[in-house]
Amino acid sequence: MSEKTNKRQRSRIGYGSSYHRGERHEVGSGPGIGSVLGGQVWVIQPDRKAVPENACLWMQAGAVKYKTCNNHFDCNTCKYDHAMQNKVALGKQVSWQDSMRRQPALARTCRHSLTGRIAQRACAYDFHCEKCDFDQYFEDVLAAKTQSAPTDIARVKGFDVPRHYHFHNGHTWARIESGGNLRIGLDDFSLKVFGQADGFDLPLMGKELNHNQIGWGLKRKHHLADVRAPIDGVIMEVNIRVMENPGLANREPYGDGWLFLVRTPDVKKAAKRLMDDEASLNWINNEVSILEEMVTDVAGPLAADGGTFGPDIYGNLPGLDWHQLARTFLKTG
Structure with a gap:
């Protein structure tokens, strides 16, 4: 019952890997890893040059070879970041800031750009974020207002x-x-x-x-x-x-x-x-079925395929009860 409105497909999966449709002779042979899913052979090819979808700030700065972010780029509460900062204090690890300072001038990117919170922006404070007026303004004001629409x-x-x-x-x-x-x-x-x-x-x-x-x-x-x-x-x-x-x-x-x-x-x-x-799609399908039954009760049978719903269902069907809609779908009323 659902269809994608965005046809963009991922070309990489996991860390450093790509995949393609293969033939049966590729299962168990060749440089890739072959497997059969749904009767189709897929070959996964390791690719060390691939970039993970959510690369940690430490990885993007070049301070570590590989680390994905599993804390939504909230460095202040990140156990990994705290542990790395302790290693830096002991002289056992180069900081991500020092790693960025070694980059060419044009590659010295603001940390908020590295984490995808803003568009490309160069750092003007040599990665001393505590001295940066923009950093403070962004955290206090802009971060709350900066959001993006879904792409898929x-x-x-x-x-x-x-x-x-x-x-x-x-x-x-x-x-x-x-x-x-x-x-x-x-x-x-x-x-x-x-x-x-x-x-x-x-x-x-x-x-x-x-x-x-x-x-x-x-x-x-x-x-x-x-x-x-x-x-x-x-x-x-x-x-x-x-x-x-x-x-x-x-x-x-x-x-x-x-x-x-x-x-x-x-x-x-x-x-x-x-x-x-996955759970939300299954749930919405079920909610649509309940809505179809409610609409049928007040407006008669729907089209054979159920059709699609437009805006303002309550306004266009006066027979629907506001409080029943609130009880059924908002769990209130």
């Missing part, structure tokens, strides 16, 4: 489901940002079901969200739908643009229509409570 989206009966987002069964999403914060919003399904809100009842910066508890509300005319928070954490930033223009959430639910940036004490624990790519 599946579509299920007209509803967008992006990859690398984590979903709560109350139709909210969380995306782990570089630096360890989580960006939060309502998903495309809920915003199409309830239609464009007249406003959002959002808490202020500094307030706490509690996982699975009522976190905010969606208003439409005389109706209010409560929404459950997908994670625990403290709100670091509220999207003022959505408060001023609620329709932005409907137009770009996974981009500029985000609602909060949240700091949580344990990012990995928070992510484990939510659905990943």
Whole structure:
């Protein structure tokens, strides 16, 4: 029931490897590693020159040969970074900063560019980040406002489901940002079901969200739908643009229509409570089936293939009950 809207395919898997379709004679022979999946022979070829998808700052600087980041580029809470800094203090390891200082001038890239948080930018402070005005401004101001839209989206009966987002069964999403914060919003399904809100009842910066508890509300005319928070954490930033223009959430639910940036004490624990790519697709398929039954009850039989849903389902089908929709899909009401 789902189809990819982005046809881009990965050409590398794992660290330093590439793959191609092969022939049966390549299984067990040749320089590659041959295996059969679904009746098709695939040959994986090690390639030491390949670049891992999330290379650690220490690797990108050339201070170590290989290390992927498993802490969302949140160096302040990274055990590996702390251990490496201790080795540097003992004179047993060159720091990533010193390694970058040895690079040609044009290759001395800002650490925020290395971690993918901003576009290409040269370092002007010789990697003394504590003295850098931009570094402080970015961490305090720009990081909360700098976000990116999804590049790989599946579509299920007209509803967008992006990859690398984590979903709560109350139709909210969380995306782990570089630096360890989580960006939060309502998903495309809920915003199409309830239609464009007249406003959002959002808490202020500094307030706490509690996982699975009522976190905010969606208003439409005389109706209010409560929404459950997908994670625990403290709100670091509220999207003022959505408060001023609620329709932005409907137009770009996974981009500029985000609602909060949240700091949580344990990012990995928070992510484990939510659905990943495969689970979220299965869940949305099931939610669509429930919605189809509700629509059939008030509007009669759907097309044989179910068709696809457009925006403002509630507004276009007055027979649907707002409170029932909130109970069924937002787990509130």
